[in-house]
Amino acid sequence: xxxxxxxxxACGACFALKYVGYxxxxxxxxxxxxxxxxxxxxxxxxxxxxxxQAFTTDGALVLDARVIAVGVAVILLxxxxxxxxxxxxxxxxxxxxxxxxxx
Numbered sequence: 230x231x232x233x234x235x236x237x238x239a240c241g242a243c244f245a246l247k248y249v250g251y252x253x254x255x256x257x258x259x260x261x262x263x264x265x266x267x268x269x270x271x272x273x274x275x276x277x278x279x280x281x282q283a284f285t286t287d288g289a290l291v292l293d294a295r296v297i298a299v300g301v302a303v304i305l306l307x308x309x310x311x312x313x314x315x316x317x318x319x320x321x322x323x324x325x326x327x328x329x330x331x332x
Contacts, residue, residue, distance in 0.1 A: 279299070282295075283295045283296060283298075283299045284296065293326075293327075293331075293332035294322075294323040294324075294326035294327045294331065294332030295323060295332070296332075297322055297323070297326050297332070298319040298320070298322045298323035298326070299319070301318055301319050301322045302315050302316075302318070302319040305318055305319075
């Protein structure tokens with residue numbers, strides 16, 4: 230019962246937050262400062278998620294095959310590779326590093 234209530238409260242909060250977004254005056258969100266923030270915020274959030282997933286295990290910093298795979302992905306993206314190629318190459322590198330016993 231407690232979980233059901235928690236899920237319903239979370240759904241209501243999400244709906245309310247979404248609805249409040251429609252009530253914000255356009256003048257508040259059309260400025261150049263807001264445009265810069267809303268452009269860069271998803272990048273910052275994604276970078277934080279990647280860092281947490283790639284470099285930590287159980288809250289501790291861990292350097293293993295994931296670090297090398299992220300490095301390969303960064304290099305491939307920098308060189309302009311297709312995203313699907315980047316994902317497959319990073320997964321393959323992580324698998325090879327783990328199979329070699331380094332991570």
